[in-house]
Amino acid sequence: xxxxxxxxxxxxxxxxxxxxxxxxxxxxxxxxxxxxxxxxxxxxxxxxxxxxxxxxxxxxxxxxxxxxxxxxxxxxxxxxxxxxxxxxxxxxxxxxxxxxxxxxxxxxxxxxxxxxxxxxxxxxxxxxxxxxxxxxxxxxxxxxxxxxxxxxxxxxxxxxxxxxxxxxxxxxxxxxxxxxxxxxxxxxxxxxxxxxxxxxxxxxxxxxxxxxxxxxxxxxxxxxxxxxxxxxxxxxxxxxxxxxxxxxxxxxxxxxxxxxxxxxxxxxxxxxxxxxxxxxxxxxxxxxxxxxxxxxxxxxxxxxxxxxxxxxxxxxxxxxxxxxxxxxxxxxxxxxxxxxxxxxxxx
Numbered sequence: 569x570x571x572x573x574x575x576x577x578x579x580x581x582x583x584x585x586x587x588x589x590x591x592x593x594x595x596x597x598x599x600x601x602x603x604x605x606x607x608x609x610x611x612x613x614x615x616x617x618x619x620x621x622x623x624x625x626x627x628x629x630x631x632x633x634x635x636x637x638x639x640x641x642x643x644x645x646x647x648x649x650x651x652x653x654x655x656x657x658x659x660x661x662x663x664x665x666x667x668x669x670x671x672x673x674x675x676x677x678x679x680x681x682x683x684x685x686x687x688x689x690x691x692x693x694x695x696x697x698x699x700x701x702x703x704x705x706x707x708x709x710x711x712x713x714x715x716x717x718x719x720x721x722x723x724x725x726x727x728x729x730x731x732x733x734x735x736x737x738x739x740x741x742x743x744x745x746x747x748x749x750x751x752x753x754x755x756x757x758x759x760x761x762x763x764x765x766x767x768x769x770x771x772x773x774x775x776x777x778x779x780x781x782x783x784x785x786x787x788x789x790x791x792x793x794x795x796x797x798x799x800x801x802x803x804x805x806x807x808x809x810x811x812x813x814x815x816x817x818x819x820x821x822x823x824x825x826x827x828x829x830x831x832x833x834x835x836x837x838x839x840x841x842x843x844x845x846x847x848x849x850x851x852x853x854x855x856x857x858x859x860x861x862x863x864x865x866x867x868x869x870x871x872x873x874x875x876x877x878x879x880x881x882x883x884x885x886x887x888x889x890x891x892x893x894x895x896x897x898x899x900x901x902x903x904x905x906x907x908x909x910x911x912x913x914x915x
Contacts, residue, residue: 569733569736569737569742569744569772569773569774570742570743570744570774570775571773571774571775572584572775573716573743573744573745573774573775574716574743575587575617575672575692575693575716576672576692576693578616578672580716580745580775580797580798581745581774581775581797582775582795582797584797585831585834586777586792586796586797586798586799586830586834587616587617587777587797587798587799588614588615588616588617588798588799588800588801588827588830589615589616589617589618589619589674589695589718589798589799589800589801590609590610590613590615590617590618590619590801590803590823591619591779591800591801591802591803591813591817592606592607592610592618592619592620592802592803593619593620593621593802593813593817594621594652594811594812594813595802595803595804595805595809595811595813595814595817596620596654597652597809597811598651598652598653600658600661602805603620603658603662604662604665605805606618606803606804606805607662607665607666607669607671608669609803609805609820609823610671610803610823611669611670611671612820612824613803613820613823613824613827614824614827614828614831615671615803615823615827616671616672617671617672617673617674618666618671618672618673618674619674619675619676619695619800620654620662620673620674620675620676621654621675621676621678621697622654622659622675622676622677622678622682622683622685622686623649623653623654623677623678623679623682624649624653624678624679624681624682625646625647625649625650625653627678627679627680627681627682628649628678628679629643629645629646629649630643631643631646648812652811652812654675656685659675659685659686659689660689663689663690663691672692673691673692674691674692674693674694674695675691675695676694676695676696676697677694677696677706677710678697678700679706680705680706680709683706683709683710683713684709687713687715691715692715692716693715693716693717693718694710694713694715694716694717694718695717695718695719695720696710696717696718696719696720697720698720698721698722698723698724698749698751698779699722699751701719701720701721701724701728701729701732702728702731702732704731704732704735707719707732707735707736708735708738708739711735711736711739711741712739712741714740714741714743715743716743716744716745717736717741717743717744717745718744718745718746718747718777718798719732719744719745719746719747720747720749720779720800721746721747721748721749721768722748722749722750722751722779723751726767726768726771729746729768729771729772730771730772733746733772733774742774744772744774745774745775745776745777745797745798746768746772746774746775746776746777747765747776747777747778747779747798747800748761748762748764748765748768748776748777748778748779748791749778749779749780749781750781750782752781753781753815753816754781754782754783754816755781755782757782757786757787760782760787762778762787762790762791762794763794765777765778765791765794765795765796766794766795769795775797775798776795776796776797776798777791777796777797777798777799777800778791778796778798778799778800779800779801780799780800780801781802781816782816783816784822785818785822785825785826785829788801788826788830789826789829789830789833792830792833792834792837793833793837799830801817801818801823801826802816802817802818803817803818803819803820803823804817804818804819805819805820806819807819852882853881853882853883854880854881854882855880855881856880856881856882856886857878857879857880857881857882857887858878858879858880858881858882858883858884858885858886858887858907858908859876859877859878859884859885859886859887859889859890859893859907859908860876860877860878860879860884860905860906860907860908861875861876861877861902861903861904861905861906861907861908862874862875862876862877862904863875863904864901864902864903864904865898865901865902866898866901867898867899867900867901868897868898869897869898870895870896870897871893871894871895871896871897871898871913872894872895873894876890876893876894876908878890883907884906884907884908884909885907885908885909885910893908893913896913896914897913897914898912898913898914899911899912899913899914900912
């Protein structure tokens, strides 16, 4: 797999800015104008991409499920999913609106027809939800489109992730990114296990990131510090609104704050080379010490320890030269409180 992939004109991977995906999901509440308002909000907060969910009730859920007594009864979520289904015609309209707004449009397909629809309208990349990590027919279909694929890996063992990566490789698609995720809404901090993201990076040699459902920005910012190249987080206009995804989503100003924290952290992480930055050059003099004359020292006079002091600022010989100065004679007059220089000491 590649360590850096391209989503449109944007490079994603180590050494490049974190790719922030604002997950709208079903928080449009079947309202096109709300969907557009959320897209504008995602651009405002500084996200790189918006992401919707492309599903139908029939393509996602069986209409019956067993109750606690083992009897097959109507699935209670089926009518909710029917209500929140994004109509076919919305896809191109929202992608065009996103592009006009200046942000990338993504959506996660939950069945073969929706995957084909997204490919037909020209999405720049595919996102696969954690629940479809083992849906190999869908993985193969999406991989075969030869576009970047971002796969969430919530509730998965490493061997299951490896199987999904192998499917991508079998379809000759190495434009893959993996997101660690705790498939809980929300998870506890103890359930997050951010370090598993680093394990996947080492194991598979591809960009990794974190799909987050925790409150606040602590976990996504920490994931960036540990090497996340992608952060995905749900966004809403109102966390108190009814619906399956609102309660654990970030409101707009919170999301904006998270992106600011991520961008500040990127600057702070630097390149890892241990060296002074240009702004520190003054501190190399101002905060360090040199050898100074405690008293007047005449030319030819033997320099003893009691005639010297080691104080700020670093305008003369470094403290490490102190043993080499003791017992030597002065090559010139050295005034009290003046730094010793190399030329002041007889060879």
